[in-house]
Structures are given as structure tokens and as C-alpha cells.
Amino acid sequence: MQLSVLDQSVACVGRPQDESIRNTVALAELCERLGYQRFWMSEHHSLPAIVGTAPEVLMAAVAVRTRSIRIGSAGVMLPHYSPFKVAEQFRVLDALAPGRIDLGVGRAPGSDHRTAMLLNPDPRASEMFPQQVRELQAWVGGHDMPEGHPGHGIQAFPRGSTAPELWMLGSSGYGAQLAAHFGLPYSFAHFITDGEGCAEALELYRHRFKPGALQEPRANVCVWALAADTEEEAWRLFASRERARVDRQTGRFGPLLPPEQAVRPYDEAEEVYRRQLRGKAMVGTGEQVAQKLRALAEELEVDELVVITWTWDPFAQRRSYELLAQACGLQPA
Incomplete structure (x- = not known):
């Protein structure tokens, strides 16, 4: 089983937002040393919980600080932008890190409707x-x-001996069908849906796949996980993520709270959701979480999982990735 990483540059109470961006770069350097396959960065806009707004810029910083790990967007929300400009940006990235660039694209706005309209006023985008x-x-x-196409004869520079690999991202059957139609690799956002619809989307992708960029279907799954030196410590750290997810159910978004400040009384509906969240959560020691990850990979018949981890303390996040690398037998770079 291959392991990769998705980081969202999460905002944290009591810390400057620019620190979250620098922490992402530091995490990428660590994950390369630990032997992770790829390091992806997300795109969100006007969301108080996540300050990773420009993955293509952050990827450039990571590209010049790493040597072997694949670097990617997860993803570029393509309806906001010109495909030609995105192609140019990612060809520049490929020049900085030849053969290491993943261009993950999605259709979701990564924002609310008003913000999406500021990025692209066309309501049919x-x-x-x-x-x-x-x-x-x-x-x-x-x-x-x-x-006959307006772009006939137009080229995206710079050219090189390698090119970015285009990935389709999704959390429903739509992205799966599109990835299958174009013959692209596909990544399902398990962490967004808590796994709901994942198996069905993967089956749809494999069943409808037509050779294109790939001759055979290739998929991975992005899953939330957290490991610590003890199970008790892992669940303590999980309180920050738990609070954020429960609050999100009622439209409340904000920076990640320290575990000690994250605990609050929940009403009946919130408590039901909280218990469901804990029941599915991949939380524990490195070995415990590694076992859960292996079981999920086997169940879904994928050989790569992309792990996303939120913690208020960046050192706890890095320790989680260290423990998972050890437990899963990753080979240090």
C-alpha cells in the first residue's frame, strides 16, 4: 500500500494564518524524507478554517524545497479559471520539478456562491x-x-520532456464518470463524505473506464486519519477536528481550536453525529491506524491512500505522519 498526503493549510486559533502556509511547506519536506508517494495541496476561498487558497503558488514553494516526492493540487477548481492559463501555470511547475507534478482538478466551487461569483461571474461556469x-x-x-477551435495553434509553454499528470477529483459519481470518459486517474474525497458513496463511485469509474491518458483505470482515496504515541493522546487531539466537523453541520466555520478549548456541550442531533463521526474515525496509535488504512484499501481495492490530518499543534500533525510511515513500512528517502 502506498501512502500520500493532502494538506489544506488549516487556520488555527492563536496562530497567524501565514504560519499555516509555512507549516505546509515544512510538512512536505518531512513527508518526502519519510517516503510518502505524493504531497497534494487543496484550494478553498473565503473559508475561515482553511487558508490554502492558491495551490499552484504553494506547489512552487514546495517544488524548490523537495527533490523526489510528487507534488499536486487537490485540486484546482477549474470552473473558476481559464484552462489555458492553468495549463501554463502547471507547465511552469513541471519545469521546476520535472516529472513530479500532479494536476488535480475538480468542479466544486471550494467556496460559497458569492465567493464563486467573484472568481468567475458566469453562472454557467x-x-x-x-x-x-x-x-x-x-x-x-x-x-x-x-x-475551428478558438485555441487552434495556441501552445502552452514552457515545453519539456515531461508533463503534469492530470487527475480527476470528486466526492460523487459525476467525477468518477468524467474520469472514466477521459481515461484519467481518479481520486475520491472519502474525508468529505465520511466514506459515503466511495465504493459506488470507484465501481462506476472502473466499469465505465475508456483508455485515454491511461490504458487501465487507476484510483486512490483521500481519507482523514490521526495517529499519536498513545490511543488516549490521539483521541485527545481528535477533539479539535471533532468540534470543527460538528460545527460545520450547522454552518459554523472557524479556525481550529486547541483540544482543551474544543470540547463543548452538544445537543441531541449533534451528539448523534458526533458518535457517528467517532465510530468511523481512523484514530489511534500508528499501528492501530495503519491496520484501519490497510483494511480500507483492501475493501476498496486501491493500492494508494492519501492521508489528510488536522491538528491544532503542527508538531502533533508531523508526528502522526511519522508514526504512519513507520507502521506502514514506508522507505525513507
């Missing part, structure tokens, strides 16, 4: 997503647009 993917695939791969 998301309807153009399949066409955008087709155009992006061509420009990233160095292929020309067909006769």
Missing part, C-alpha cells in the same frame, strides 16, 4: 467543466486544438 477538462488535457499534454 460549472456546466462547461467537461469541455474545460478536454481543453486542459490537450494543452497540458502539448496537443493542438482541432480546426
